Amino acid sequence: MTIDMAQFQLTFLEEAAEHLVDLESGLLELEQHGQTDMSAIFRAAHSIKGGAATFGFESIAEFTHVVEFVLEKARDGELKPTEELTSQLLQSVDIISEMVKAVREGTDVTPEGREDCLAALQGYIENPDRGTAVGLEPTSTSSPESRLLQITFKPKPSMPATGSDAANIIRELANLGEIEVSCHTDEVPLLSDIDPEKMYLSWDIQLSTDATTEEIEDVFVFVEDDAEISIETRAAVQSEQQSKSKESETSTTGKSEEKPKQQINKKENAEANKESIFIRVAIDKVDQLINLIGELVTTNAMVEQCSKKLDADENQTLKSAVVEMSSHTRNLQEAIMGIRMMPIDFAFSRFPRTVRDTASKLGKQVNLETTGNQTELDKTVIEKIVDPLTHLVRNAVDHGIELPERRQECGKPAEGTIKISAYHRGGNVVIEIQDDGAGLNREKILKKAIEKELITTETAADLSDEDVWNFIFDSGFSTADKVTDVSGRGVGMDVVRKNIQALGGAVHIQSEIEKGTCFTVSLPLTLAIVDGMALRLGRETYIIPILNIIESIRLQPEQCRTMQDGVEIVDIRGEYFPLLRLSEVFGTTEENTTSQDINAGITVVVESDQTRLALQVDELLGEHQVVIKNVEDNYRKIQGISGATILGDGRVAFIIDLSGLVKLARENGRFAKASKFGALKMAQTTQRQEEVAA
């Protein structure tokens, strides 16, 4: 039988990644508290090694073997887990991770520092036995020739206790050639003295075989300590003779072949196993399910709509069946969506390491607390949010938490605290990253914003704190006095916000000087479904994600004014927002009912990229949970549109992408071209001029 090992390799790689997380968190705990469950981390390394060797990843097996060996010594108290050793082990975890990643991605890269790390680890152990992990047991090469062997097999009475069955051994010998067996019963005691669990028989076997001596010995490999065995070549063609016996017996008396019967009363338990057993399913199967349930939800909505039109009395049965079907469909949808849900701990478990590395590099003391680790959200969302969150955490250590001396000067404990928490709110997951550091410096940010000509000195004073904080999400905006190694690399805050928004999420900042900063990231539970507000524009329906909507309001004409450059501004309770007439931006004016008349339609105040704006639409149709469909499968990207969904009547409705919409409006000259605060600024200037005039 040939079995393709490749099918298990993927499982192994996933599993290895999980073991690596355990390994890492164990080592971090060891470093912080001086102790951890050493057996657990040893086991993690052990499992990686075993799997790697089995599934053909020799270099991972080889490297991990050394790591395992060091861990074993540490577990058994032979090695002291010094800070230096822990660091070295953490580094080796990184190297294994990289090797696993390289295999997964099919790149053939040897991680940097592998050899150095290996050498350093070997320094901890005098004699690392690297050979045992890799390679199969050696097979014999001696040339087999047909010969007659005389074999004596005398099990100890205790042999059955290890589950060995003499009959199996004799059967195996019989497979190797022609066999003649005689059984000795002379040691069988009187019936009254017989212990049925003991073995009293022994055998003489003549075997005519061309099997090698090793092969013969191999038959007895499990019982060599439980029996007296001798193998002698009788009709020797070869002079080679090997004997394992301590004593040799060749007497023959009995002929009957008996063996103790195993008396096994097995409990027939009809009850199935109660253990929670996981199955691993390819992600595309789950995605297919999600797609199918999406179809079902849509079809269900169609049926619902049709049945509403039917006469209630005549179609009572049908109507109640439809109601029931709808409820089943909803439950089914929830259950299927649940499959993709994972605890956010998969992301959180990375942060202890991030905090540790960043803090030690900067000479800071930081304590990390996480809560809500079991909060569940979509696997894809988790995978995509890890990097932005990591950046925020690193940022909190770098820019938030002060150096120990500085903290003490401020009367704070030398050790800073970063709290990361996750919880559900409505249809969203909220993740907060809070530090008790220096807080954001309004003056410093404003100075920088003025330098970068995002605002003018005059308008600076009118900006709310949140507006000011949001500047740090602008590209190329760094308030650090000097670019550190930590903050200097990788993505910037602008990318963080962009990535969060790409997931349909949002990020907000609260900050108080000397008290600390809190980043609040809210994310949808899943990418496949969005809570949307359906709105009418001419004859078409569009969807806006609820997350983006601040409020909807019916405006009076006097609340609206047009600026010099044609940009419209609306005044809502003293706040000014640029107004976008959606029909104009989307070029659907000809069938529109509200092109000029501001109070005929309705205005929706929305927020995107931390910018608020007012959207003029014809009518709001109500909230819907919609299944997101990709438009780009068969078409290209549509600017201002993030996707589409299928309405109850089977027609397609587009889902609006607000940041794309703003970009589109800017290109069309319907929105202030300069900066996002341009319109605001002008509005406020106009207001002042009027006040002066009055």
Next chain:
Amino acid sequence: MSKTILTVDDSISIRQMVAFTLKQAGFNVVEASDGEQGLQVARNNSVDLIITDLNMPNMDGLQMIQNLRGDAAYKFTPILMLTTESDDTKKMAGKQAGATGWLVKPFNPEQLLKVINKVMAA
């Protein structure tokens, strides 16, 4: 009726490979992820052979074997242990706990079936 084999390993990939191989060879397979679960599964099923890893959380392989040997139903059932250590101390410890034989990791499906054949009549 085909024989039932219990495979106990905390590594899903190894367990998957073992289970797949055994099923291909026509055995029934039940699985457990550590010694504790292994005991439970063994006691809730009628198992003809057990293949177990040694290093596992909660209850390791040796302890599980010892426990099983105390059960009347599993006094003589063949138990194979998987071990990465080819050194004899582990094997001895296993034998003392009551293991029938061992299989050194890494192993391939052919080797696995060969060893099973050794300790259990087909």
Next chain:
Amino acid sequence: MNQQVQETSSNEEMLADTVINGNQFLTFTLQEETYGVDILKVQEIRGWSEPTPIPNAPEFIRGVMNLRGEIVPILDMRRRFQMDETSFTKYTVIVVVNVRERTIGMTVDAVSDVMDITVEDMKDAPDFGTSIDASFIRGLAASEEKMVILLDIDAMLQSCELVDLDKIVEKTEATV
């Protein structure tokens, strides 16, 4: 350069199709002319229903429709070939084609027939001097006194800005 590569490959494809896959064409009419597309590219034929217009899309893209849960763009072939507009009737059909792993609908006046066209029947397309870009035409075929213009829908859809340009480049590079 990419354009050239594209043409060569679609010519080769054409020959291969003709030789290996037989030579059936679905024919349809547009303003009294008969056109044909390789039947292997045709997924299905549907009746007309009003699609959802795409914001800021070219005129000849009527919008998108829901085809069993898939969002499929609909091309108005009369508009594409700059012919006179007609109102859609009960004979108006949408020919759904599969091109380069995309599903696209085309509105035509009416579907006529499935025709066998052999290599011998096929002639090179002359430069029509009509509204139809010669690069969309694989050839002409005379059948039962009727002239059929065989369309190269790959080339045509590519010119329809249905896909982002960078994606075309990507795909072309991948096929080279």
